[in-house]
Amino acid sequence: MAYPRDIVPPKQLIRFFRWFCDPELVEDLEGDMIELFEERSRASSSRAKTLLAWEILLLFRPGIIRNFEGNKNLNNYGMIKNYLKSAWRSFMKYKTFSAINIFSLTIGMAACMVIFLFVKDERSFDAFHEKKDKIYRLCEVQSFPGTNTQNVALTMGGMGPTMATEFPEIESFTRFWNWGDQLLELGEKKITIERVAGVDSSFFEIFDYPLILGDPGEVVDEPLDAVVSEEVAMKLFNKMEVVGETFVLDGDQCIIRGVMENVPENSHLQFNILLNIKSAALDNPDFDSQFGGNFLNTYFVLNEGADLENMAERYPDYLSRNTGREDVNERYKLYLQPLNEVHLASMDIEHDYNNHRKFNGTYIDVFILVGIFILIIASLNFMNLTTARASNRAKEVGIRKTIGAIKGQLFNQFILESIMLSLMALIFAIGLTLIALPFLNALIERQLTLISIFSDPLLILIILSISLILGILAGIYPSLYLSSFRPVIVLKGFKSYEKKSLFRSSLIIIQFSLALGMIIATLVVIQQLTFMKNKDIGFTTDHILLLDMNQQTREKYDELKQALLNESNILGVTGSGQRLGNNLHQWGYKVMYDTGVVSVTPSNVFVDHDYLDVYGIKLIKGRTFSKEFATDDGLAFIINESFAKELGFEDPIGQKAGHSWYPNDSLGTIIGVTEDFNFNSLHYKVNTLSMVVHTDWGYSEMSIKLNGENIEQGVKDVERIYDQFVTDYPIDYKFLDSHFEELYKSDVQMGSVISIIAALSIFIGCMGLFGLASISIQRRIKEVGIRKVMGASAKELVALLSKNFTVMILISFVIATPITYLFISDWLENFAFRIQIDPLIFLAGGMIALFIALITISFHVIKAANANPVKSLKYE
């Protein structure tokens, strides 16, 4: 019948009800519901609908729901139900095996999930910029005389603007000039804000850092325009609406034009306040066309179809015209680095200071490879155990076939079983990952969460299909094997049917080759990391506190130093222009030969007189800096061994040398030569270095050597004395050894991931071995019994039973060794200072694997060897 318009019961609800309701009940119940609905609709139609929905929900209960089970219908429900039931029964009957099966797959999947999360996190860097595929970073290859060739991400101030006008491919540019920590004045209040930088007005149009307040096209248009992050807005003004507020930076009043969201962790640029870049060059109208020093990053947006190689051909011409220097193309080569390579493919770039959490991208590939390995090991385990267990299911197969099952049905049954197990493993794996993630996050200093997977339906689908495919792949062989049994043979008695399985042995060998490879790799990685940790790098990094300098500490440097030195817990105080642990900046340098003055470009650092003493850097020749010689301030140089070799003097001491800007007739003197010390990370060779004292330049960092036995007190002393001298700036310090740890973080993290995975893979491998050993020994139990009766000792039996497995491990060893060697030596190429690969390591890895494997099977072996032969022989 036709209802009045507004009292039609919702169709979908009724349809749903009809779907689930028992056909016998559907008519009168639906009638009852509609009657009630019509009656209620007279009062309120919306309420009637709600009540109807509620009613239907309450009807969704046993007794009303129809029988969905198949026996009345023409479909496979009944059969599938039977499959599931027999799968469950065999699962429960052989609990150990099933647990090993599922658990090893679980571990494999969990490891893969974690690796996936890690890789996803690393790959997410800078991916949120809409123009990410068109953004490039300008880099230089510098080949200066007297120094190693190096890649540098810093560029000159004039390059951005001039290249943007000269190259039609460039749509827009922005520069990023990191000003580090800055002191902001807000009336009386003074606050240090970290990570302040200058950018061009186009910055927010090129990069998509979301603005909360302000228009991306306008916020940094004029000099002294500023954009602050939410966090800074709260810190400075305790509110978010700060547009129009002002602060004083370096004597200039800056005005806030916009507020941005805090910069996400996965951005290679990190900043809290951005100012128009001209704010630092107010009285320098030529800033946009300056060439010379490299101190800022330059980014370009290229138009579609820009040809990088074609552009590269025009760089030399561009450089020589703009810099006005003939030799510029011998020294500089420009290249563009795509934005998506900045985070993961910048390990070859040495002066790369604005690259947050820079990571070695090749490690990502290693992780993926390792993840695949562990999944393979787990699946092989699965295949192996299922096949080995086949005899348990043989009777079932025989009977099913006799009753009329065809091969295809049996195949489906076992595939279904395998898929079921792999889905179960997936569920456990998710749980395991949830439990393990907090610990892993602490270890590798990340904030990985599973949420990032579950928020993406596509990813869920992918993971589900991977587990499905895994289930199918791992199940295919066992299913084929099981479903091909001939009923007569299996029903007669299966035992004679089974021969030695070459297939299963080779699976074990593959598993153990992979596991062995990872064990050996882990050992080498650990060795290299220990080597780097313990290598004598030529100076002391222990108990050295690095104090950030500021205007006040620079003014009172000498008094502060004296006051610190008066403390008993402070053993030495010195100053320097740069921190050890990076490549030190290269400056132009002159050396006087008999034939004339030659220009070279070593790394340079200016230091305080007692620098060498505080850091324990050893002199080979000459003397260290001394206050007694007035010329030691600016006119005396101490060089390192590499530089001395490079210069080629028979005796470098006393030779004339100096900064490039010194006139030829007033050069200084080389007064000493030090041993080569690794001022840069051990990834790089020791560069040529010259050290000089300039007391009037103002050190950027004070190095304070504390008494190692009383560090806490030492730090307290430093803080107390600092507060006596400095009123405007909060203290900011760091320990040198933690700075060095930072240098090798990427390597150490890779090391820990590899170790964990190696441990897991051997663990999974052993679980498989454990299961397999129990089966194969079970099969030989009569043989053991007879041998024992004939007089074999337990010892002989153990040797006999272990023989097969030992041979398999040995074969794995032979396979794994050369492949691992190639991988490992390739990895070690990353380090200028590296260990020699020791063949003993391989042997040790092999022994470890063998040892673990033998211990694993020993449980079964010893039990079998010591068993009472009567027990195994009495039933015949």
Next chain:
Amino acid sequence: MSKVSIGEFEEIVMLTVAVLYKDAYGVAIKKDLEKRSKRNVSLGAMRTALKRLEKKGFLTSEFGEVTAVRGGKRKRYFKVTPYGKKVLEQVMETRKRLWDAIPELALDI
């Protein structure tokens, strides 16, 4: 006493069916039940009880005529069977005997 078991709700439903006599179909039973017992009864709970009772043989049911209301769906009318009646009487009998057995003072709380 026989092994017949009957729950409190089932008992009430059966009694209501008996009360309504010729007019005992879903909505009517539900309304009467709600009115007398002063509690909300969902169609689902009631219908499962009716189904159970029918299966136990305490009730029978048959369809009524097609009408223009109720979306053209027929009503299902329920009737208490003689066996059902016997069971109801048994229950009452049991209760009555229990009441009779209570010492007079026990409930003078």
